[in-house]
Amino acid sequence: MRALLLVIIPLVGAALAAFWPGNRTRPWLLPAVGLVHAGLTFWLFLDPPRVGPADWFGFDPLARAVLPAVSLLFLVCAAYGVSYLQVRSERPNRVFVALLLTVLSLLSAGHQARHLGLLWIATEAVTLAAVPLLHFNGTPRAFEATWKYLLVGGTGIALSLLGSFCLGYSSLHGGGGGDLTFVALMSQGAGLSRPWVLTAWVLLLVGYGTKMGLAPMHTWKPDAYGEAPGLVGAILAGGVTTVAFTAILRVRAVIGAAGAGAIADRSLLVIGLFSMAVAALFLLGTRDFKRMLAYSSVEHMGILSIGAALGGAGMWAALFHVWTNSLTKGALFLSAANIRRAAGSPSLDAVRGMSVLTPRSSALFVTGLFAVTACPPFGPFFSELKVLRAALAAGHGVATAIFLGCLLLAFFGLTRVVFAVVDGRPRRAARVNSQRFVETLGVIAPPLVLLGLSLALGVFTPPLLQDAWSAAVAQLRPAP
């Protein structure tokens, strides 16, 4: 019941937002619902409910290992949202607030879905609910980005539906009764029809990989993240991609039980390395600091995919990385949004010297850069180190070398853009524009809190959290 409340409460909040009369007071619903959601999530985290094997829905170990990170990220972004929507008070925010809360509800549903069909419905619905958030700014560029997001994302989600059907048919063909819960599929194991299992894996990897933003299906990401408001980007990069990643993990567990785990791991490793390489190369070329964040996100999705391919230790590291990446990326998105608002443009051609105009946001942006490029003692350093150790332990020497090379290139690319934004003398247009933007506590504290959480996770990873990740790995890779 408590698990279901995680879905219902934000939905009630969304309905409330849809009928709330005041444009100025409505944004406060965001942190209010976020706070209740986070509180409930942490209660569930500390005292997990019993989940029956046949349950379609529940706060199972995998949800316990990942959902608190999403809830935390949403809460901080919601707090930022209040200040952001006050700055943008000229735009009506009814749809924005209602749909942001709907996204939270659907994310909670997707993370807790233990049924192939239910998982698909939640992922598709979250894709659609995010559409009006992307074009909140209402510019032609925003509509262009939304169109590409819809076409690429829609196709990906359609392919994952086809993959789900194939997996269902593999169960039917193997003599199953058509029970599409992941537990039932895993217990059928080698009884699943192999040609159909492999077809399903390809389609589901491409489908959910599109949602996650793995290369070469990442093309919607730079456009969408570049044009969406910063907090939407943070939630997409930290929450929506996470639900797609857990979907891939759940499907991978079924494929593993069917005896095709080695093939699945190899494909995850290759697509992960390819994503990192593509992201690193584009990071060296991009001239837009919001699109830069998108490529950085593609890179980190690659790291997650590589981690998932490296057995139990790698999967544990990937779950760790979900946390560190969500929180650190959130800090970067929010501080970049401040800079973008002050500068009036996201392009390097028009923006420089922002450390003069927005000193606090610039400091956060630079610190976030070092955190996300895995400088100790921030969280991503430790999670990437774990992935690296898992890769070496599994004997993937070449893959490790490519992994490190891509990290280095990404470091060059990110520092190039970030310091071009921060250093130098500000342009006159940015000077004039930035006078309308004040670095209040409301826009500085949220990214600061996220960076602090990223640091805390790196310095001291709570044993309870580590146990949660181990339990999730045990769920996904049961001992034979």
Next chain:
Amino acid sequence: MNASLNLLIGLAMGLNLLALGSSRLPSLIRAMSLQGVVLGVMPLLLEQGADWRVGLVALATVVGKGVVIPSLLRRAMRAAHIDREMEPFIGFVPSLLLGAAGTIAAVALARALPLLPEHQGLLLVPGSIASVLTGFILLIGRAKAISQVCGYLILENGIYLFGLLLIHSTPLLVESGILLDLTVGVFVIGIIVDRIQRAFDSLDTRKLTVLRE
């Protein structure tokens, strides 16, 4: 039973080719909506003792794909004053050839996949793959947003065809959820098409080229 179902699937595959070869948007929309109606009737043939719930799904499909969505697209088309696909990325004859090759490949590919005894001799799998490929060709090869939407819908029709294999085993809850999601998806697409029309004063996606590296 199987013969009449196969006839309908064959008809749907023929409509794929019609959609690929038509340069006028109304005929593309007509092919797409006719295919939706053909698909909507299929569950009734597949199900022996026609259940009321299956009837409901069939009715929703026929009304949604055959009436609501086409009329939405026609309205967008009139608002934008276009009725013809000019200069597609992939020409009409090459599209048709690709579609024909795709249909042959679909039949060959479907042979590699094992089927349950009750599905032997049905064209559902090749029909599904052929429609998905047709959808892809339209998505990639057409420049007008409305044509791309039609491509997306034909792709979805292909997935629906495959879903018919599972109609006995999946709970209705899942099916109706999927149907609902798809309908909402098309509405969202429709709204965005409308906004693009207003923002760019055109539905030509070649004008959507600001965002690139």
